[in-house]
Amino acid sequence: MKIVIAEDQGMLRGAISRLLGMEPDIEIVGEADTGEQALELIRKQSPDIAVLDIEMPSLSGLDVAEALKAEGSACRVAIVTTFAKIGYYQRAVQAGVMGYLLKDAPVSELAVSLRKIYQGIRVFSPHLTFAMNKEMNPLTERESELLSYLKDGYSVSEISKLLYLSPGTIRNYISEILQKLEAKNRIDAVAIALSKGWISN
Known part of the structure; x- marks a missing residue:
């Protein structure tokens, strides 16, 4: 499967990319440090999955996911975050995100999640979705x-x-x-x- 990784922290992005690249069925076809770069890369490379940090310069991971949905892109999106904010979760669901995962989980766990996403299975971290039961966004x-x-x-x-x-x-x-x-x-x-x-x- 072809993967694009977008993460504004260079060291973390490099580490994730190297470790995922060691998996026999994963090919990293691009890396970005802003949401805008990620969107351009995805349009150019047509990856199977984009692994996006939720908070990046220019466009957030959620902005990118929403843009891809609006364009009818076939690229599946996995959001990787440390944030359990309910509003982020709601936007991710509405944008058709296939994965909502914890950033500090082991890369081996991320690889397993990406394989499931590649098969069309949604993977949402229970730690992040727990807050969903607490409060919903009252704003239109x-x-x-x-x-x-x-x-x-x-x-x-x-x-x-x-x-x-x-x-x-x-x-x-x-x-x-x-x-x-x-x-x-x-x-x-x-x-x-x-x-x-x-x-x-």
């Missing part, structure tokens, strides 16, 4: 989008132009978000959503 897709703009410092009038909605409608959305997250203000709402993984950094 539009509310999450709006909160991401607030995080990036956009004003109500700027957001209203971007989303083609009136400033009054944007304010209504914001008050709904504050209520749902039990947040004191917009900054608090952004902080809560970030801590839960409901919006990306």
Whole structure:
């Protein structure tokens, strides 16, 4: 099976690549240290599986997975992470990710998981999915989008132009978000959503 590995920590990426490359049925066809590079590599190399770190510069592993799904790519995605954030897990499921695995698991375990994924079997680490039972993201897709703009410092009038909605409608959305997250203000709402993984950094 052909594998692309995307991980922004060079030493870790190199170690995973070398160890996986020693497996007789695994061929590493590319390495990337940003999500953007990973997406380009996957489009160019057409690997069977992309092993993606969840938090990378330019695009996160989840952003890459969502882009691949939108493009109808045949490449299967395995997210490798240390984060058990519920929002990340939900996005991974929605993006059709086939693997959601712990970064500090042995590479031999990763190889076993990749073989299962190659066969079309979903492999989600029980340590990471345990949090799934605790809390679900109360925000709609539009509310999450709006909160991401607030995080990036956009004003109500700027957001209203971007989303083609009136400033009054944007304010209504914001008050709904504050209520749902039990947040004191917009900054608090952004902080809560970030801590839960409901919006990306």
